[in-house]
Amino acid sequence: MASSTIKKQLKQAGVEPDECYSIYEKKNIPDLAIEVNITSASIDKLEIYRRLAVAEVWIWQFNTSTTLSNHRLKLYHLREETPSEFLDTYGYEQITSSELLPELNIALLEQCIQISDEIQAIDEFEQGA
Numbered sequence: 001m002a003s004s005t006i007k008k009q010l011k012q013a014g015v016e017p018d019e020c021y022s023i024y025e026k027k028n029i030p031d032l033a034i035e036v037n038i039t040s041a042s043i044d045k046l047e048i049y050r051r052l053a054v055a056e057v058w059i060w061q062f063n064t065s066t067t068l069s070n071h072r073l074k075l076y077h078l079r080e081e082t083p084s085e086f087l088d089t090y091g092y093e094q095i096t097s098s099e100l101l102p103e104l105n106i107a108l109l110e111q112c113i114q115i116s117d118e119i120q121a122i123d124e125f126e127q128g129a
Contacts, residue, residue: 015048017057023100031100035059046090050078056100057092060113073110 017033024031033054035045049057059074076092077099083091098104108128115121 015045015052020054029053031055032098033057037061043089046076046092050083050090050092053080054078056098058098073106073113075106 015033017030018036019034020030021032021034022030029052031054033049033056035057037059043059046057055078057076059076061072061074075095075098076089077095079086079091079093086093097106105128108125112121112125112128115124
């Protein structure tokens with residue numbers, strides 16, 4: 001989990017992720033930022049994350065007016081080498097599996113996120129992982 005210092009730096013840059021993590025070593029800017037959007041999502045936040053050089057951004061779109069099956073986790077990975085190919089997403093490519101955590105089963109994670117009982121969700125995730 002990110003330290004309060006990292007979250008403060010991100011907030012000063014105009015964005016405060018719901019969660020953020022440094023994967024391999026502690027550093028000033030996290031490798032992964034996670035956004036939970038309750039109503040409408042704004043992909044414009046990716047521009048701020050790009051300026052900060054956050055490698056991956058995951059956006060969980062939760063809309064109370066849709067069914068649970070419509071809630072999706074969208075993963076984006078920064079493509080510094082070819083940002084012009086991803087102008088609509090500010091240099092991020094939408095990906096189906098994490099490049100930072102390649103062993104993570106995203107479909108299972110999505111399924112377990114939707115379980116309201118936290119203990120059950122953890123149990124199911126651990127059993128399926």
